[in-house]
């Protein structure tokens with residue numbers, strides 16, 4: 001019997017090579033004006049995409065759902081609270097069934113292991129729409145925003161201020177893959193996972209970039225091209241809220257911290273933002289902030305990711321006659 005190869009999935013941003021990451025960013029760049037002008041793009045025609053969400057989402061769900069429709073595919077949203085998994089059905093059984101209905105599954109999960117089960121038993125591409133470990137599609141569209149605004153990524157310096165969380169992990173790996181330097185400033189005990197740091201450091205060696213973790217926000221921000229922050233209390237960490245608010249008090253992105261970065265530095269935040277906690281109103285609404293552009297770009301990033309996994313052959317056919 002012919003052995004079936006597992007289809008490509010994106011559970012971690014490091015499931016891509018630096019070249020592939022750049023290919024997705026370039027495609028997002030092409031898709032943006034086409035989608036904005038309602039140009040007909042049919043790359044996902046006939047494909048049904050399952051969107052399985054165990055946690056709330058405004059941007060990621062809406063951008064994947066809209067991207068699927070804009071590329072003429074069909075999205076089907078499933079809230080985990082309405083699935084039989086909420087009454088004890090095994091994740092691998094759910095994965096087998098959903099994989100037999102959908103052409104790909106975009107999933108936001110509590111535990112990264114659920115994504116691995118989906119990928120192992122689903123038989124279709126799985127896209128991580130946020131787990132406890134990573135948020136790869138966020139990092140992909142964020143790199144697109146940096147590329148769109150600065151015209152390059154390689155050699156830039158990104159300072160991440162705050163929690164070494166899922167968003168930070170994916171930014172570390174994608175910065176390393178693309179050759180961007182990244183410094184994380186976080187309180188002791190909130191560093192990114194050692195396995196992610198090791199992998200990012202290894203990838204950074206290949207692209208000649210640097211990955212650092214420091215405790216002083218100003219040290220990370222000094223001379224940076226991008227200053228990025230995320231919430232201090234991620235989804236599922238609500239019980240730790242009081243402790244976290246105290247522990248992160250010195251890690252707020254405010255006017256003083258921003259003044260350490262280059263004058264034209266970009267201020268980025270994946271959103272949702274908690275003004276007065278990780279970022280001030282003045283900075284998020286200031287001239288350096290690109291957060292709304294960044295959120296809009298999730299739509300084109302989502303489209304490019306879906307096409308990368310489901311329609312690469314169509315894109316190659318379209319491009320080939322032009323070569």
Ligand code: CP
Pocket residue numbers: 056057058059060061130138270271272
């Ligand atoms: N940035 C982001 O992932 O936002 P949502 O939680 O609204 O999807």
Ligand code: NVA
Pocket residue numbers: 130165166167230231233234235270271272
């Ligand atoms: N770190 C945040 C990101 C939200 C998009 C969380 O996991 O809640």
